[in-house]
Amino acid sequence: MYELLHQKFNEHIHLTDQEFDFCKTQFRPKKLRKRQYLLQEGDTAKYTSFVEKGLLRTYSVDDKGHEHILQFSQEGWWVGDLYSFLTNEPSVYNIEALEDCELLQITREAWDNMLEKVPALERYFRIIVQNNLIATQRRLIGSLSETAEQKYLKLQQSFPGCLQRVPQHMIASYLGISRETLSRIRSQLAAKK
Amino acid sequence: MTRETIAIVGAEQKSGSFFAAKLIGLDEYRILLMPGDSHIPPGDLHMPAGDMWTENEAVTCIKDGCWEADTILLDVAGDQEKETADKIREVSTQKIVLILPDAGSRYAYRETDWDELLPTAAIVHSYGDPHQGRISISGHEKSATDKIDSLLKKLGFETVIK
Numbered sequence: 514m515y516e517l518l519h520q521k522f523n524e525h526i527h528l529t530d531q532e533f534d535f536c537k538t539q540f541r542p543k544k545l546r547k548r549q550y551l552l553q554e555g556d557t558a559k560y561t562s563f564v565e566k567g568l569l570r571t572y573s574v575d576d577k578g579h580e581h582i583l584q585f586s587q588e589g590w591w592v593g594d595l596y597s598f599l600t601n602e603p604s605v606y607n608i609e610a611l612e613d614c615e616l617l618q619i620t621r622e623a624w625d626n627m628l629e630k631v632p633a634l635e636r637y638f639r640i641i642v643q644n645n646l647i648a649t650q651r652r653l654i655g656s657l658s659e660t661a662e663q664k665y666l667k668l669q670q671s672f673p674g675c676l677q678r679v680p681q682h683m684i685a686s687y688l689g690i691s692r693e694t695l696s697r698i699r700s701q702l703a704a705k706k
Numbered sequence: 707m708t709r710e711t712i713a714i715v716g717a718e719q720k721s722g723s724f725f726a727a728k729l730i731g732l733d734e735y736r737i738l739l740m741p742g743d744s745h746i747p748p749g750d751l752h753m754p755a756g757d758m759w760t761e762n763e764a765v766t767c768i769k770d771g772c773w774e775a776d777t778i779l780l781d782v783a784g785d786q787e788k789e790t791a792d793k794i795r796e797v798s799t800q801k802i803v804l805i806l807p808d809a810g811s812r813y814a815y816r817e818t819d820w821d822e823l824l825p826t827a828a829i830v831h832s833y834g835d836p837h838q839g840r841i842s843i844s845g846h847e848k849s850a851t852d853k854i855d856s857l858l859k860k861l862g863f864e865t866v867i868k
Contacts, residue, residue, distance in 0.1 A: 514796060537799070538799060538800075538826045539800065540799065540800065541799060541800035541801055542773055542796065542797045542799060543773070543774070543776075544770065544773040544774040545774070546774070550708045551708070552708060553707060553708045555707065556707060556708050615773075618800075619800075620800070623800065
């Protein structure tokens with residue numbers, strides 16, 4: 514249940530068995546079935562979650578009812594609305610399980626408690642936030658300057674194996690292009706091979 | 707609003723079935739029903755009349771049901787308590803576990819130390835006869851007792867926090 518979390522911690526820091534055992538007591542294991550919501554617009558994010566198993570999507574809905582996918586979160590990723598989690602403000606996002614999921618959730622209070630008792634985790638979370646900031650900036654500049662084909666190829670590189678798990682219309686939504694454009698790009702790329 | 711999931715272990719017992727009916731009638735939570743006695747097949751658990759929401763269901767595996775749950779309600783016979791605790795210990799960490807009153811006992815009070823059996827859960831004990839509409843609760847974590855107090859009030863109970 515905690516194997517992947519342990520592995521991810523170990524990629525950046527070293528925790529003693531005693532420290533990791535303590536960390537385990539701070540997380541809330543939660544199973545989510547496919548199509549269930551982890552968070553809905555208007556809710557306050559009481560937890561941030563680590564994905565042990567499964568795949569989720571974070572999306573917003575505009576005034577015309579169109580969905581815009583911001584992120585897919587797969588095994589080993591953290592998912593949630595950090596702004597809502599840190600400020601207690603209502604979230605503007607929806608987070609839905611695209612597959613049956615196993616999550617490890619943590620409240621703000623437990624998170625603070627864990628960082629106080631295990632200071633090495635400060636480094637781990639600093640690296641996670643840094644990486645997330647870099648990825649967000651790259652996605653932003655990519656969405657402003659790259660062609661649809663470049664965006665698709667970058668997505669393939671960033672999420673190897675993930676694209677097969679996501680319906681095409683959601684990939685199109687993530688890239689900010691129509692289904693027809695996505696279908697054309699895939700046909701063109703297949704023809705080049 | 708995201709629907710929270712409440713698991714009821716012992717949904718065939720007096721308190722368990724009573725709370726199941728009330729919660730399903732409230733139509734605000736996703737309810738998972740599980741037998742407290744491992745010899746009873748989940749298929750024998752019947753959804754109380756008035757269930758309008760198809761996501762409520764009887765679940766085969768106690769561990770899986772409690773893993774899905776945000777809050778767990780327990781009405782388990784004395785000889786099944788340790789076995790139940792062993793099954794759900796790992797998945798009840800940081801979750802609120804309400805120990806329902808033992809409606810079959812004269813004092814409606816369980817003597818088992820659930821705080822020891824489930825040391826990483828937020829245990830809330832309850833006392834009294836739910837059928838009389840009044841329940842007392844106690845627990846070490848204020849946020850957990852407050853949340854259960856609010857839930858019980860929603861269900862129409864008069865509550866006392868000890």
